[in-house]
Amino acid sequence: MNIGVYPGTFDPITHGHTDIITRSLRVFDKVIVAVAPNPGKSPLFDVAERVEMVKLATKDLARVEVETFEGLLVHFVRQRGARAVIRGLRAISDFEHEFQMALINRKLDQTVESVFFMPREEYSYLTSSIIKEVAGLGGTVKDFVHPEVAKRLRQRLRRHTP
Numbered sequence: 533m534n535i536g537v538y539p540g541t542f543d544p545i546t547h548g549h550t551d552i553i554t555r556s557l558r559v560f561d562k563v564i565v566a567v568a569p570n571p572g573k574s575p576l577f578d579v580a581e582r583v584e585m586v587k588l589a590t591k592d593l594a595r596v597e598v599e600t601f602e603g604l605l606v607h608f609v610r611q612r613g614a615r616a617v618i619r620g621l622r623a624i625s626d627f628e629h630e631f632q633m634a635l636i637n638r639k640l641d642q643t644v645e646s647v648f649f650m651p652r653e654e655y656s657y658l659t660s661s662i663i664k665e666v667a668g669l670g671g672t673v674k675d676f677v678h679p680e681v682a683k684r685l686r687q688r689l690r691r692h693t694p
């Protein structure tokens with residue numbers, strides 16, 4: 533089976549992430565969304581909440597599994613019998629970081645390939661950070677995230693909204 537691992541912080545999952553998952557399912561038999569705790573990024577949601585939201589947002593997509601992972605990504609990819617790391621590429625700004633990650637992962641394990649998908653244009657400027665910023669200022673994010681994610685953002689950021 534051709535398995536791809538899609539790693540990320542997903543704090544929280546947006547339609548941009550879901551778009552990448554949908555596209556990657558055209559190429560892979562199974563996609564494992566691997567949610568990294570990433571404490572260094574001071575996430576708004578803990579890892580269990582992020583996993584739950586990814587599960588909700590992908591519940592209608594067959595062939596998707598959601599897990600957390602710690603440690604080296606290439607180790608996780610191997611353990612799951614996968615061949616590839618899936619990443620999304622937005623505007624040019626993602627390129628440098630993604631290029632670096634892909635090359636370091638290749639150095640760590642030559643057998644793991646990184647593959648990149650481009651999202652729909654309307655999601656190409658979407659980041660979890662901008663969503664948190666807009667929601668924190670009381671703006672509507674319903675066009676960009678699953679309704680349950682929007683609800684949780686409102687609850688979590690309530691103290692900031694007018």
Ligand code: ADP
Pocket residue numbers: 539540541542543546547548549552570618619620621622626650651655656657658659660
């Ligand atoms: P990380 O902390 O690993 O960058 P993210 O959750 O921010 O975690 O992103 C995971 C992956 O999804 C990255 O490859 C990122 O470029 C991609 N991604 C995030 N948002 C979008 C989007 N709107 N369109 C396409 N790819 C995206």
